[in-house]
Amino acid sequence: MPTQLSQAKLGIITDEMRMVAEDETLAPEFVRDGVAAGTIVIPKNVNHKFRPRGIGKGLSTKVNANIGHSSDHQDDSEELRKLAMVVDTQADAVMDLSTGDHLDEMRTLMVQNSPLMLGTVPIYAVARGASIIKWTADDLFGEIEKQGQQGVDYITVHCGITRESVSRLEDCPRVEGIVSRGGSIHAHWIRFNNAENPLYEQFDRLLKICYKYDMTLSLGDGLRPGAIEDATDRPQLQELIILGQLQHRAHQAGVQAMIEGPGHVPLDQIAENMRIEKKLCNGAPFYVLGPLPIDIGAGYDHIVGAIGGAVASAAGADMLCYVTPAEHLRLPTLEDVRDGIIAFKIAAACGDVSKGVRGARERNFEMSRARKLLDWEGMYRLAIYGARAKEMRMESEDFDSAVCTMCGTLCAVNIDNATIRQTGRRELLQIGNILS
Numbered sequence: 001m002p003t004q005l006s007q008a009k010l011g012i013i014t015d016e017m018r019m020v021a022e023d024e025t026l027a028p029e030f031v032r033d034g035v036a037a038g039t040i041v042i043p044k045n046v047n048h049k050f051r052p053r054g055i056g057k058g059l060s061t062k063v064n065a066n067i068g069h070s071s072d073h074q075d076d077s078e079e080l081r082k083l084a085m086v087v088d089t090q091a092d093a094v095m096d097l098s099t100g101d102h103l104d105e106m107r108t109l110m111v112q113n114s115p116l117m118l119g120t121v122p123i124y125a126v127a128r129g130a131s132i133i134k135w136t137a138d139d140l141f142g143e144i145e146k147q148g149q150q151g152v153d154y155i156t157v158h159c160g161i162t163r164e165s166v167s168r169l170e171d172c173p174r175v176e177g178i179v180s181r182g183g184s185i186h187a188h189w190i191r192f193n194n195a196e197n198p199l200y201e202q203f204d205r206l207l208k209i210c211y212k213y214d215m216t217l218s219l220g221d222g223l224r225p226g227a228i229e230d231a232t233d234r235p236q237l238q239e240l241i242i243l244g245q246l247q248h249r250a251h252q253a254g255v256q257a258m259i260e261g262p263g264h265v266p267l268d269q270i271a272e273n274m275r276i277e278k279k280l281c282n283g284a285p286f287y288v289l290g291p292l293p294i295d296i297g298a299g300y301d302h303i304v305g306a307i308g309g310a311v312a313s314a315a316g317a318d319m320l321c322y323v324t325p326a327e328h329l330r331l332p333t334l335e336d337v338r339d340g341i342i343a344f345k346i347a348a349a350c351g352d353v354s355k356g357v358r359g360a361r362e363r364n365f366e367m368s369r370a371r372k373l374l375d376w377e378g379m380y381r382l383a384i385y386g387a388r389a390k391e392m393r394m395e396s397e398d399f400d401s402a403v404c405t406m407c408g409t410l411c412a413v414n415i416d417n418a419t420i421r422q423t424g425r426r427e428l429l430q431i432g433n434i435l436s
C-alpha cells in the first residue's frame with residue numbers, strides 16, 4: 001500500500017492532503033509539494049480512522065499533549081478522561097506514554113477513542129516487558145510491528161543513540177547527563193551489551209514496517225539537554241547529525257519522518273537550535289519539548305515551556321510538545337493537562353503570528369475589533385479557550401453590563417466609542433479588515 005509520501009512524490013493529491021489543505025486554508029498542491037519534499041508530514045496510520053492534520057513548513061504550529069499511566073499510578077479511566085480533555089482543549093496530537101501494566105489494552109483504548117493523531121514510544125513496552133538490558137532487536141521490532149497493526153500514527157524511536165553519539169558524553173561532561181527515558185534505556189543497553197543500537201543498525205527493517213502502515217517516524221532526541229547548561233553541546237549535535245542522515249534515508253524509502261528536539265535551552269540559543277535542525281535535517285518538521293529556557297520554574301514549568309515554545313515556534317518549530325505544571329514533579333492531573341495545552345496553544349499562536357501563518361493575524365484582528373465593539377460573545381468565540389474567558393466574566397458582579405468590572409464606568413473603550421459617535425466617525429466602529 002502506498003504512503004502519503006510515496007504518492008506525493010508521484011504528484012498525487014490524497015484525501016488526507018485535501019483535508020489538511022482545507023483546515024489550513026491552503027491549496028492542496030502546496031500540501032502535496034511539502035509532503036513530497038519532506039518538509040510536511042501527515043501522521044496517519046492506515047488502521048486509524050480520523051481527520052488528519054499536517055505538521056511542517058507553512059502550516060500552523062501544532063501542539064502535542066503527553067498522557068499515560070505509570071507503574072506507580074495506574075488508572076485507565078483517568079487517562080481516557082485526560083484524552084477527552086486533550087480533545088476538548090483542541091490539541092492537535094496526543095502521545096500515550098504509559099509505562100504501567102496492560103499496555104496493549106491501554107493503547108487499544110487510545111486508538112479507539114482518539115480523533116487526533118496518536119504517538120507512542122515502543123521501547124517503553126519492550127523494556128517494561130523484558131528488562132532494560134535483556135531485550136533483543138526482535139523484541140523491539142516485533143513491538144513496533146504490533147503497534148503499527150493497532151493503528152499508532154507516529155512513533156518516537158531513538159535511532160540517534162549510537163555507540164558514536166553515546167561516546168560524546170565521555171568527553172563532554174553534563175550537569176544532568178541523559179534525561180530521556182528512551183535515550184537512557186538505549187544507551188544503557190549499548191554499554192551493557194557492547195553492541196550497536198538495533199534501530200540504527202537495522203534502520204531499513206524499521207522503514208519496512210513503517211511503510212507498511214504509513215506510520216510516521218518521530219526521530220527521538222535521546223541526548224536532548226535536561227539542563228540549560230547542557231544545551232547545544234557535542235552529544236546533542238552529534239545525535240542531530242545522525243538523525244538528519246536517517247531522515248534522508250527515510251524520505252528516499254517513502255517513509256515520513258520528523259525530528260524531535262530539545263529540551264532545556266537558554267532563551268538566546270533557542271532560535272539558533274531551530275536553524276541548526278533545519279540545516280542538518282533537510283528542512284524536516286521539528287517537534288520540540290518546550291523548550292524550557294530556565295531550570296527553576298518547578299510547579300510552573302508550563303509557563304516556562306510556553307515562553308520557550310513561543311520563541312521556538314517563531315523561529316521555525318513545527319510542533320510543540322506541551323509541558324504541564326507537574327513536569328519534573330509527578331504524573332499530571334486532568335487540570336494539569338488542560339493548563340499545559342492552553343499555555344502551549346498560546347505559545348503556538350504567538351509563533352504563528354510572527355512567522356506569518358495564514359489566518360493567524362486575521363484572528364487577532366477580529367478579536368481586537370470585538371473588543372472595540374464590546375462584543376463579548378465574539379471575544380469568547382475568538383479566544384483560545386473561550387469557555388474559561390466566559391466563565392471568568394460570569395463570575396463578576398456586573399457581568400451583564402456592556403463593560404467589565406476592571407474599569408466600570410471609566411472603561412476607556414466605552415469612552416472612546418462615545419467620542420467617536422459624537423464626532424460622527426461611525427465608520428471606525430464598523431468591523432472591517434484593514435490587514436494588508
